[in-house]
Amino acid sequence: MSAEFSPFPRFRLAHLPTPLTEMTQLSRTISERGAPSPRLFIKRDDCTGLAGGGNKTRKLEFLIGEALAQGADTIVTTGALQSNHARQTAAAAAAAGLRSVLVLFDIVPYEGRLYRSSGNLLIDEVLGAEVRIVQPGTDAVAAIRSVMAEIEADGGKPYFVPTGGSNATGSLSYALAYGEIADALDALGIGKARIVHASSSGGTQGGLIAGAALRGKGPAIHGINVYRIDTKAMADGIHKLATETANLLRIPAPPRDAVHLEDGFLGEGYGMPTAAMVEAVELVARKEGILLDPVYTGKAMAGFLALIRAGRFADDEALVFLHTGGMPGLFAYEEEFLRA
Ligand SMILES: Cc1ncc(COP(=O)(O)O)c(C=O)c1O
Structure with a gap:
């Protein structure tokens, strides 16, 4: 842990580092369906270990x-x-x-x-x-x-x-996690990468952005809005959190254009299921044996797949889907998955 984090009291709860694994079957499926797939990785923050885990x-x-x-x-x-x-x-x-x-x-x-x-x-x-x-x-x-x-x-x-x-204290953890992900990518010899994840109250994304500013190099960060109708206001909030987190770390504030927040995957609103979410949850479960959730990671994965299909990412960029957890939510949405 770099010295910038040492002033802050920390009560250890998580199993860290969480695994970073490659999703080869999902990647092959995307290619078979006609879109070229870059290397796809998943960062398993659903495996942080505390009562079901999560970010x-x-x-x-x-x-x-x-x-x-x-x-x-x-x-x-x-x-x-x-x-x-x-x-x-x-x-x-x-x-x-x-x-x-x-x-x-x-x-x-x-x-x-x-x-x-x-x-x-x-x-x-x-x-x-x-x-x-x-x-x-x-x-x-x-x-x-x-x-x-x-x-x-x-x-x-x-x-x-x-x-x-999601305040600056909480976001410190994702500034720290950014280093964990970047180190793991470095160890794999991957030079160019992008982290894609569900964004809601913004602490995860704000922290990652502050972490990128602290490191000065490493993967780009791409949030998928699963929370608010007003994406611009939400992105402003994420920038504010990134700035406050950078202040705690005593580094310069990241620029506003460091916030990439994608809309189009929220559906009717926060917590309301979409057909693309159900499809994404089932696809990742059936190709990788990994469980996503209906409110956050399922919608984020639907966005991730749609952006890959639309050719929105550079061909030489490895993609890291940050799995932020939420699996217990599947049980609250059983009708979406039980079609019989
Ligand atoms: C499973 C899951 N993923 C993503 C998020 C979004 O993280 P953040 O609120 O830091 O934007 C949450 C937040 O509740 C969550 O529970």
């Missing part, structure tokens, strides 16, 4: 580190009902001996049979998190403030982790 585990190492340094005894976070972030936060809190309270907003208009009981929600219960479900239309800030105040009134010391663990 939030890396962020939580720094966030829980900070919470412990501040003497907190309770972690409060928020997200949608099927939040992978909330599930990993509950697990991280448990591993650190802290209480967790999850304020989950019922904002996705998906009416699947198990959406409001299974998947991540089930695991939250198993992990012993206190789940507070908030109905649509409720003032989010007021709901979170009231939970924080209630914990304080009971003598607790809460630490708030924002949506997706």
